[in-house]
Amino acid sequence: MTTTVLCLRLVYAAMLGAVIGFEREWRAKEAGLRTHFLVAMGACLFMLVSQYGFDLASVIALQSKSFDANMSVRVDVSRIASQIVTGISFLGAGVIVLHKRFIMGLTTAATIWTTAAIGVAVGGGLYHVAWVSTILVLVGLESGRLIDRYLGRAKREVRVVFTAPDDAVSTTAIKALRAAGATLSSYSSTPQGSGVRVHLLLEATTAVSQPDFLIPLLSGVSGVRPETIE
DSSP states (O other), rough: OOOHHHHHHHHHHHHHHHHHHHHHEEEEEEEHHHHHHHHHHHHHHEEEEEIHHHHHHHHHHHTTTTTTTOOOOOOOOOOHHHHHHHHHHHHHHHOEETTTTTTEEEHHHHHHHHHHHHHHHHHHTTTTHHHHHHHHHHHHHHHHHHHHHHHHEEEEEEEEEEEESSHHHHHHHHHEEEHHHHHEEEEEEEEEEEEEEEEEEEEEEETSSSSHHHHHHTTTSSEEEEEEEE
């Protein structure tokens, strides 16, 4: 195996990792192009060292005067590769966070893990498997987003401001929002005239977060008057 071929494998792995990273960067996720670029290239480098680096060390050792020329050296090329699978988990765990009672970063952590596998595949010379895997990752990410949007399951934050005669009525409105599937992230209430002005930050699906849905829902509660939905 020539040095040129080994270097080309590094470049190829880095490019495939960058493609996945660009998609994550475009979606403004926790780990972007640089992270996936480095993960794929690093995994490929580990694989190359595992396959060829120790073979070279073995030849040098056998040629040394301190070793018997008839001795055998056994190299397990899978040892480093197997450690990549578990080691990359620590990096993936770093992008998983709990934000406002929602777990975020799971998909990005999975892409980091898969990108490492793609780097290992390139390092092992499985070029077609690597680029097909990259395409499948992109298809899976985008199709999942489209399906969530089609089914109305995509989550988004929406700010809601409404007035109510008192806190009891505002509580009834909040219960109606929760019954519709919205999750309350923050709540504040200030006196206004003879009633209260309520500020809510909600986490809801695309369908539920639309003004066309929220305005009739809130207006259906006696005494509630929606002011701002954005």
